[in-house]
Amino acid sequence: MFGDEAGLPYQRPPLSKTFLKEGHPERLLFRNADFFAANGIEIQSNTPIASVSPSERSVTTERGNTYHFDHLVLATGTRNRQLPIPGFNAPNVFGMRTLEDASRIRDRLEMTSEIVVIGGGFIGLEFTAAAKQLGKKPTVVEAQDRLMARAVSEPVSEFFLAAHRRNGVDIRLRQTVLAVETDSSGNAFAVRLSTGERVFSDLILVAAGVVPNCELAYAAGLKIENGIAVDRTMLTSAPNISAVGDCVSFPLGDRRLRLESVQNAADQARCVARRLTGAVEPYDKLPWFWSDQGADKLQIAGLIEHADKLVAKRDDETGRLTVFGFSAERLCAVETVNRPGDHMAARKVLSASDGIMLADLEASHYRLKEVFRTVARP
Ligand SMILES: Cc1cc2nc3c(=O)[nH]c(=O)nc-3n(C[C@H](O)[C@H](O)[C@H](O)COP(=O)(O)OP(=O)(O)OC[C@H]3O[C@@H](n4cnc5c(N)ncnc54)[C@H](O)[C@@H]3O)c2cc1C
Known part of the structure; x- marks a missing residue:
């Protein structure tokens, strides 16, 4: 198993919830090192894969080492969407995807009082609730006319809008951040909104969605359709390559879906594991999801x-x-x-x-x- 992050595989959901308050990265691990060793699984952390050759059935790492496979599973996930706004690269403007991101945010939170969150989706709102519990002053800026609009119904959006506002969070709907303002040392100190208003902030979280990591698959000639396209059994357009999780678009009924959830990633992985061990069955699991906000x-x-x-x-x-x-x-x-x-x-x-x-x-x-x-x- 190759991964470009440091350390052993870990769970992301707590990053925007309990981890911000409690820390303890060791509690996020799926399994400890002994489990992988005992089950003959070799983990190669800090090892980005640079290319895949379907015809040679091999992958090559950024360091130039090549490994052969009988079957390859791509589970490259997503990365945070970058916003084309001035000041976006300031050191106190953060994304929340990895343990490294969340650890940096935790450190910064200690010296922070006012926070701007760009994006009123699940991750932005979970972070907001945790920051509020830590005594911070968050302002959420959301371009849509309701919270979590992409994934929940209007009554749920209204419920959470009322709950966060009751809790003292400043939520701005139908507004966007046009620029991050930086001081002479390059640090962000405020954002400028589409209303012309300026909101001061010592920490800015950008939680404006993700894009699937498809470049590796695309360069290998695999079919891409809002994600790495797979068939009903999670096989890509190459016969020896499957793909699972957030990076995948899969057929459901007469449409194609790409989901970003633990259930989806875990059930698709099980579907591929079963196929590779002899039980071919279509992926048809019910999607389910959770979000803890305060x-x-x-x-x-x-x-x-x-x-x-x-x-x-x-x-x-x-x-x-x-x-x-x-x-x-x-x-x-x-x-x-x-x-x-x-x-x-x-x-x-x-x-x-x-x-x-x-x-x-x-x-x-x-x-x-x-x-x-x-x-x-x-
Ligand atoms: C802060 C946060 C909170 C969340 N909360 C919830 C929640 O409450 N409920 C829920 O259901 N879901 C939640 N999710 C979503 C859930 O974590 C994802 O759906 C899940 O992690 C997807 O798993 P995956 O294996 O497809 O991708 P990922 O977990 O993204 O793993 C992909 C890995 O591949 C690595 N990679 C990419 N390209 C390469 C390469 N070329 N070489 C080597 N490695 C590479 C990436 O760096 C990454 O480590 C949350 C996500 C985040 C970030």
Whole structure:
């Protein structure tokens, strides 16, 4: 296993959540070194792969060493989107992708009070909530008219907008950062907004989305379509090369999808591992996702963007929310806030059956666990 980062493979989700508050990089590791050694897995960290030759069935490292393979799996992930704005390269303007990024941000946070977050998506908002818990003053600048617009329904965006504002976070919707202003030593001290306003800041986090790392695959002649294009079994256009995770676009129904989630990366990896050990099966796992923002836990089962109708059930007293998404009257996604039991039931309902209709849910008064018992019955 070749990777261009230092150290052993680790989990990214805590980077924008607990790690900022608690540190402890060792807790992020998937496995310790003994596991890899005991299972005959050789890890080559700090070893970027510079090229792939499908015809020679080999990869070559940046240092010029060539290794042959019977089968290659590309899991190159994504990188942070760069913004073409003046001042973007100042040392206190950060992205949040790697343990190295998060460690630098943690160090800087200690001497920081005012923060600007560019992008009101999952990572920007998780970071904001953690920074607020650490006593900082974050301002979030989001170009769209709602938070997390790419991935969640309007009721969920509204829920989190209200929650962050209640918590004292300054959130600017429909505004963009036109420039980062730097002092004579090159450090950023403010951003200039599209409204003309200036917001002072000692730390700027750019969380404005990612781009898939496809260059290696593209240079090797593999098909690219908003990610490394794979078929239903995660095979690329080359017969000896598979691809999985954030860097991949895969067919689902009549469209192609690229997802950035742990579930997707892990289930696709399992699909390839099974194929390579003899069990060929199409990838058809239900997408699910979570995001922890301060005290609120968002969980999503299915893809809400496929819904043409939404039903939101909100309990103002408990601060819980469930949003049901329907496509042609059929349940296709469920978003829950602070309802982990419903999320698990939704995953079961959506995986176990392709036919939960709006009428079924209405009849059960939207009790997902009850509906699951009905569909699970043989
Ligand atoms: C801060 C943060 C918070 C997140 N929170 C959540 C969450 O709450 N829930 C959730 O479901 N998902 C979350 N995610 C997304 C999740 O971490 C990703 O979906 C997952 O890591 C994807 O795994 P991957 O293996 O496809 O790619 P990655 O984890 O990106 O790994 C790809 C690796 O390949 C390396 N690489 C790329 N090119 C080369 C090369 N040429 N040679 C060698 N190495 C190379 C990269 O440097 C990287 O180390 C979060 C991500 C981040 C950054």
